[in-house]
Amino acid sequence: MHDDLRAGTSDLLQQTLQAAVQDQRTVDEKRRSTAPLLDGMSFYESIRHDDDRGSVTEIYDPRWGWHPDPLVFSYVFTIRPGMVKGWGLHKQHEDRYFVLSGELELVLFDPRPDSSTCGKICKVFLSGSRPRLVNVPKFVWHADRNIGSSDVVVVNFPTIQYDHSKPDKYRLPIDTDLIPYSFGDAKGW
Numbered sequence: 001m002h003d004d005l006r007a008g009t010s011d012l013l014q015q016t017l018q019a020a021v022q023d024q025r026t027v028d029e030k031r032r033s034t035a036p037l038l039d040g041m042s043f044y045e046s047i048r049h050d051d052d053r054g055s056v057t058e059i060y061d062p063r064w065g066w067h068p069d070p071l072v073f074s075y076v077f078t079i080r081p082g083m084v085k086g087w088g089l090h091k092q093h094e095d096r097y098f099v100l101s102g103e104l105e106l107v108l109f110d111p112r113p114d115s116s117t118c119g120k121i122c123k124v125f126l127s128g129s130r131p132r133l134v135n136v137p138k139f140v141w142h143a144d145r146n147i148g149s150s151d152v153v154v155v156n157f158p159t160i161q162y163d164h165s166k167p168d169k170y171r172l173p174i175d176t177d178l179i180p181y182s183f184g185d186a187k188g189w
C-alpha cells in the first residue's frame with residue numbers, strides 16, 4: 001500500500017476513534033446488571049430445569065426469603081403486542097411480577113419524597129426466557145409495555161388480595177406530562 005494511502009487510512013482510524021465512546025461497565029463480577037433499580041426494588045432469579053420431556057420452573061416460594069410479605073393472592077395478566085398498561089400506582093400493596101412468556105418493558109417513576117431515587121425513571125426488561133421475579137413498591141408509578149411480537153403473559157403475586165369493591169389502583173393517562181417519560185405513539189391505559 002502506498003505511503004500516502006496508508007497515511008490516509010491511518011487518519012481514518014484516528015478520526016473515527018477520536019469520535020468513538022468506550023463502553024462502560026454494565027455488569028458486575030457476578031455478571032449481574034449494574035443498571036440501578038428504584039429504592040426498595042429487587043430481582044429474584046429462578047431456574048428452569050429442562051429434560052427430554054419438557055421443563056419445570058419454580059415461580060414463587062416463600063422459603064426463598066426474597067420478599068418480607070406473605071404469598072396471599074395471584075393472577076395472570078396479558079398485554080397485547082405494542083400495547084401499554086399504565087400508568088398505575090398502588091397505595092396499599094406491592095406487585096411482584098413473573099413473566100411466563102413474551103417480552104415486557106417495565107417503566108417505573110418514583111414520586112416518593114423519602115426515597116433515595118425520588119424523581120427517577122427506571123426501565124426493567126423482563127422476558128419469558130429469563131425466569132425471575134421483580135417487585136414494584138407501593139407509591140411507585142409503573143407502566144408495562146409489550147415490546148414483543150406475541151402477547152406477554154405475566155403472573156402477579158400482589159402482597160394483598162384484590163378488593164373488588166374498592167381496588168387499590170390509581171391511574172394516570174399514559175401520555176401524562178406529570179411523569180417525565182414518553183411512550184411515543186404507543187397505545188394503552
Ligand SMILES: Cc1cn([C@H]2C[C@H](O)[C@@H](COP(=O)(O)OP(=O)(O)O[C@H]3O[C@@H](C)C(=O)[C@@H](O)[C@H]3O)O2)c(=O)[nH]c1=O
Binds near residue numbers: 075088143144189
Ligand atoms: C387486578 C384484578 C383485576 N380484576 C378485574 C378488574 C377489571 O374488571 C379487570 C381488569 O382490571 P385492571 O384494569 O385493573 O387490569 P390491569 O390494568 O391489567 O391491572 C394490572 O395491570 C398491571 C400493569 C399491573 O401493574 C397490576 O397491578 C394490575 O393493576 O379485571 C379482577 O377481577 N381481579 C384482579 O385481581
